[in-house]
Amino acid sequence: MNHVDTIAAPGSGTIANAPAATPEECAQLVADVEAYCQEIRPIEEIAYLEHEPNPAIGELAKKYNMLGMSMPKKYGGRAVDSLTYARALVRINREGTGVRTFFSGHTSIGQYPILKYGTEEQKDRYLPASCRGDCTLAFGLTEPDAGSNPLEGTCTWRREGDKFILNGVKYLISNGSVADAVIVFAFPEGSEGQPDRRMSAFIVDTAGDTFEAEALHAKPGMYTSDTAMFEMTDHPISGDNMLGDQGNGFRIAMHTLVSGRLSVASGCLGTIEDCLEESLRYAREREQHGKPIGKHQLVQQHIARIEMMRSTSDALVERAALAKDRSDAAPGDKEELARADFAIAEAKYWASNAAWEAVDRAVQIFGGRGWSELYRPFRHLQDVRVCRIYEGTDEIMQLKIASSLLGKEFAAFG
Ligand SMILES: Cc1cc2nc3c(=O)[nH]c(=O)nc-3n(C[C@H](O)[C@H](O)[C@H](O)COP(=O)(O)OP(=O)(O)OC[C@H]3O[C@@H](n4cnc5c(N)ncnc54)[C@H](O)[C@@H]3O)c2cc1C
Incomplete structure (x- = not known):
């Protein structure tokens, strides 16, 4: 299978030996998801008909402790297996693809790479907060001129003292204007046109006026879900926030x-x-x-x-x-x-x-x-x-x- 080589073997960040949820804990999650779905249905219906965002998607997820369903317990997650998590998303999506997309952005493509590739310090900083609902996550790969081929991206990073400085625009990012931190992919500054340039991943805190996000409204559906673009202009992040190895x-x-x-x-x-x-x-x-x-x-x-x-x-x-x-x-x-x-x-x-x-x-x-x-x-x-x-x-x-x-x-x- 030729795509073996296009996917990194995960580093130390694995969930292989973490204690998994017991059958009773999985059943409790299923019950919590059902209660969440019943409570959100009338709220979602009104927000959808008004074409407005629905903040209750995240707030109720916090109430029912659903913001780290597949994350290990030591970080505050529910540690359920992939099938239980998949079934939870099946149920959630009955309330709308926009509702489910929030969870995909936050957990499946937000928390997951931190768990798999993060250092212990990065995991301690971002996973408990995101499981508690104090840190919403997103995944920023797509750019205006780089979709199916992310290697055509133009976002850049450089090192300055104890910081990384990021520049560029990410486009069509789920949770992109509500996220507190985004997994961002960028190339080294000055590497444009070099055939062997390699992108690196970063955990980018979104606070500050060098990170400007805008929700995109011209879409025919998923009205309650946040789809956004954001621009980083000499945006500084901690020098500890590269995710995984440089170039990976x-x-x-x-x-x-x-x-x-x-x-x-x-x-x-x-x-x-x-x-x-x-x-x-x-x-x-x-x-x-x-x-x-x-x-x-x-x-x-x-x-x-x-x-x-x-x-x-x-x-x-x-x-x-x-x-x-x-x-x-x-x-x-x-x-x-x-x-x-x-x-x-x-x-x-x-x-x-x-x-x-x-x-x-x-x-x-x-x-x-x-x-x-x-x-x-x-x-x-x-x-x-x-x-x-x-x-x-x-x-x-x-x-x-x-x-x-x-x-x-x-x-x-x-
Ligand atoms: C609502 C929404 C939410 C999104 N959320 C996120 C997110 O959270 N994070 C994120 O990073 N991105 C997100 N995206 C972006 C999404 O992943 C991209 O739109 C998608 O990957 C396609 O890229 P593109 O739009 O640039 O299309 P293009 O890559 O320009 O493709 C246009 C067409 O050309 C075809 N094509 C391209 N290359 C080939 C090829 N080699 N062979 C055959 N056909 C080809 C495509 O299949 C498509 O039909 C989101 C998009 C939407 C609409």
């Missing part, structure tokens, strides 16, 4: 995206589950031509297809989560990491497209009401399309899957 940023980014993609795939399964439940309820209740529309065979066909999208996505998400746990339990094992990367790419690609089909069919079952933000299927339709784009597009997922099977010499781009 690309590999850290690729490894982090494996974690992020599993969260997206899980979220898409949640979208499908909610569309199925809504479709079943509506098809039983709504009557046309003298009977419930659920008795019309063509409506049943939509329901059968949504169910097939659900069951296939469910199987792939479970397989992917188990592969991630095996990889996390074997730090440094490149083959396990490659297997997880592959299984998660398949799950992400499939589930995001399956969700797109499911939302379309659910909207159709709802008829005219389906084409309205007042009903859940259309809100899911507006939100879920981005899942085929962020954290690796459909095209990049297919290239990864195919070239992994074909072999290293078939990489579509190098």
Whole structure:
């Protein structure tokens, strides 16, 4: 599998030997997630219809201690396995892709790289605070001119005394205008045009007027979730805040995206589950031509297809989560990491497209009401399309899957 070489073996920061949650603790998390979802539903609905941010997403997560679900207990996390965490995200995403995206940004691609690559001092500084809800995290890889190929990025860093100084713009960053710290990737200042330049990763505290963030509002969905751009202008950060080894940023980014993609795939399964439940309820209740529309065979066909999208996505998400746990339990094992990367790419690609089909069919079952933000299927339709784009597009997922099977010499781009 040729993508073995594009992902860094994690350093000392592993969760391999950390005490995992007991079955009872996992069950408690499931109960807390359910309570969170029930409490957030009416608040989220109003915020969504008003196209406003929903601060309750984070506040209630704090109340239910959900801000470090997969983090070790020693840092204040709940230490659940990848499958339990994935199932939590499935449930959360039934309340909206925007709600789930907050958790992906904070935990799957925010806390995860700190845990995997951070020094003990960095972990002590950022993980307990982020698990408590005192430090919201984000992941800043994409730039205006560097998306699918982050190596075309132009953000830079330089060392000045006991500080790193960062410059440049990051674009389309989830939690980007609300985060207290962002994992930022940047190249050495002055390395522009050099073929062998390598990016490094940093934990960037966002305080100060040298870090300017702006929420982006021109988007057709995910209204309650923060999508932002930010500019760093000679932005100083602690000289202790490089994440992992100098020059290892690309590999850290690729490894982090494996974690992020599993969260997206899980979220898409949640979208499908909610569309199925809504479709079943509506098809039983709504009557046309003298009977419930659920008795019309063509409506049943939509329901059968949504169910097939659900069951296939469910199987792939479970397989992917188990592969991630095996990889996390074997730090440094490149083959396990490659297997997880592959299984998660398949799950992400499939589930995001399956969700797109499911939302379309659910909207159709709802008829005219389906084409309205007042009903859940259309809100899911507006939100879920981005899942085929962020954290690796459909095209990049297919290239990864195919070239992994074909072999290293078939990489579509190098
Ligand atoms: C709501 C939202 C939230 C996001 N959150 C984050 C975040 O938290 N952190 C972050 O870093 N980024 C985030 N992103 C950015 C996202 O990851 C990028 O948009 C995505 O990776 C695609 O990059 P791009 O938009 O620059 O598209 P491009 O890379 O310009 O791609 C345009 C098209 O060309 C195709 N393409 C590109 N290269 C190839 C190739 N080699 N072969 C075949 N086709 C190719 C793509 O698949 C796509 O169809 C977010 C985006 C959105 C919309």
